[in-house]
Ligand SMILES: Nc1ncnc2c1ncn2[C@@H]1O[C@H](COP(=O)(O)OP(=O)(O)OP(=O)(O)O)[C@@H](O)[C@H]1O
């Protein structure tokens with residue numbers, strides 16, 4: 001058994017592939033596990049990213065699951081632990097970023113770590129401790145209306161302090177710009193002042209690459225996926241195409257989309273505008289007892305040979321709110337997730353071997369319905385979204401799990417071109 005260089009814990013499924021993607025691009029051989037793996041990793045793996053679904057569950061449960069993942073990673077000799085959360089810092093005063101970070105620190109006996117969701121490739125930047133989404137402060141972005149984790153304060157020092165017992169401080173951009181030595185000195189100063197967790201400013205990949213060397217040997221790093229670009233060099237690794245080699249793609253193609261994010265809405269519209277074969281799932285009809293999964297599969301099966309099909313529940317916020325008002329937020333989500341997961345399973349049973357799934361919750365449901373235990377990470381389609389390869393229902397399957405807000409408008413078309 002080889003020793004893991006990095007052991008990663010991600011709080012959702014698409015976030016896990018986002019992190020794995022950045023590590024692979026920087027030269028690491030990465031496997032993504034769906035939940036805590038049953039056995040040890042293969043000898044040629046540098047990193048295991050354990051994907052949890054712990055972002056919005058009660059904090060105490062997120063802590064239990066994260067500690068179980070930590071125990072497994074430590075048993076594999078992981079030399080550094082990386083806790084990955086969302087680049088929009090999705091959390092509430094109850095957690096889960098703070099409680100999970102502190103539980104991991106306690107378990108590792110570590111008195112200092114960093115926290116930064118910066119991901120400049122996807123326009124998430126941190127300056128003076130404030131998170132920007134594109135040109136907007138987090139609190140002015142669409143995240144302020146998120147149903148589960150509304151982000152109404154862009155000051156991450158304040159946001160994280162509300163979730164933590166330890167003192168939260170800041171490594172600001174003036175320090176980061178001066179490079180690894182200045183960052184290391186600032187860490188020593190913060191430690192002496194009793195700070196346990198420091199938000200780190202980063203507005204460019206250059207900042208993240210300057211941060212990387214200062215994190216060498218730190219037992220725990222907490223971040224979005226951006227910080228990952230600066231870590232592989234600490235282990236003597238350099239970017240190489242070999243790390244992202246997947247088996248060659250074959251079989252039929254499909255997209256299943258349950259994300260209602262604005263980026264996904266544009267991607268669905270673009271696919272249809274190009275003449276793509278698409279079928280909308282109506283949550284109201286599912287609630288009335290219609291077997292929408294069976295209907296979708298009957299529609300898709302004869303079309304698959306002609307090219308990718310798209311089955312989607314993606315709708316604008318007015319339509320989603322109207323369904324939620326009638327069915328309830330959770331019930332509507334669960335009905336749609338179950339249906340799309342059954343569609344994904346049926347499509348794979350009908351020969352689909354290249355499958356794009358849009359949405360974190362939707363991806364979780366589909367991957368579980370497909371019985372996927374682990375995924376190998378391949379080439380990037382767009383920042384934050386790679387192709388992956390898994391064993392599902394007894395055969396090889398190429399999978400792309402797309403975060404709601406990631407990807408260009410033509411994502412559902414171009415994803416398959418990247419694989420060809
Ligand atoms: N038309 C619809 N009406 C009501 N709920 C829907 C509809 N379509 C999808 N949903 C539900 O909305 C939720 C979308 O969450 P999901 O995490 O899949 O996407 P996202 O939030 O855009 O992605 P991410 O978490 O990666 O940002 C799911 O629970 C899904 O079942």
Ligand SMILES: O=C(O)[C@@H](O)C(=O)CO
Pocket residue numbers: 012014015016018019085086087088224225360384403404
């Ligand atoms: O960091 C991000 O924005 C994504 O990887 C994610 O976690 C979306 O759920």
